[in-house]
């Protein structure tokens with residue numbers, strides 16, 4: 001697919017008085033990507049998404065949607081379904097009634113909404129006719145998705161879409177995002193949940209204290225951590241073979257397999273060596289996954305920053 005930038009953030013700064021929420025942030029989301037902004041509390045995720053949605057004005061830099069610079073009443077915003085605030089519903093009305101009210105309040109006619117598609121993806125089934133006050137948190141979140149989808153958005157902007165949900169509900173929202181993506185939507189979401197970003201996103205940007213710390217495909221970042229989980233038919237022999245490889249720093253037995261720490265992140269060498277030694281390779285995958293990579297990346301960023309701060313601190 002030729003590149004088709006849907007979101008372009010370029011040199012974005014946002015300060016609130018003394019507080020610097022976003023510092024020199026740049027990234028691009030191409031059509032079809034599921035792009036995750038990953039960072040701890042106060043990293044600047046919500047602020048970045050609010051600027052993109054024209055809800056905050058950048059202090060410096062630009063945000064573009066579909067190639068056009070975002071201004072508060074930007075026409076391009078009509079092509080976006082955004083959930084950057086808690087979705088609110090009228091509790092004593094049904095899910096369906098809430099959808100209709102909300103859509104018609106926007107001045108549009110129900111027959112122009114993609115009600116069928118929205119309901120199919122949100123997966124509320126018969127519950128759509130129940131009062132919203134009987135909904136679980138996860139069902140409310142899915143109703144929120146249905147509402148976004150009425151307008152057939154090309155881009156979904158989701159700020160912490162699984163916040164406050166239990167593990168089962170998180171799984172449902174994750175599946176829902178995957179369904180959306182397979183229907184061709186581009187998704188930009190934020191999260192603190194590393195495992196979630198890892199499972200849902202194709203691309204990830206790690207940010208901390210307003211700054212980009214790392215970005216790339218999820219497998220790039222995971223690969224950067226250099227930890228691989230391997231299952232073979234003979235664990236002990238595999239451990240001996242791998243330990244002798246120059247590219248391997250350490251091999252430990254874990255569960256049914258081995259965790260291999262690489263020096264240079266070349267996973268393919270491991271597979272080739274094991275198979276070449278006549279072992280049967282059952283599983284090979286990055287381990288601890290983004291969690292490890294993320295923590296390492298943040299720690300490295302903090303160390304670098306404190307060195308810079310010391311260097312620039314007035315004597």
Ligand SMILES: Nc1ncnc2c1ncn2[C@@H]1O[C@H](COP(=O)(O)OP(=O)(O)OP(=O)(O)O)[C@@H](O)[C@H]1O
Pocket residue numbers: 016019020021022039040041042043044045046047048192
């Ligand atoms: N309207 C505002 N006025 C003052 N400071 C703000 C405002 N909005 C955000 N901030 C500050 O900007 C920084 C970034 O906040 P932001 O909400 O963007 O982070 P976040 O990554 O979304 O965090 P969280 O994971 O907690 O949602 C924080 O220090 C926050 O206190």
Ligand SMILES: [Mg+2]
Pocket residue numbers: 045046047159
């Ligand atoms: Mg936030």
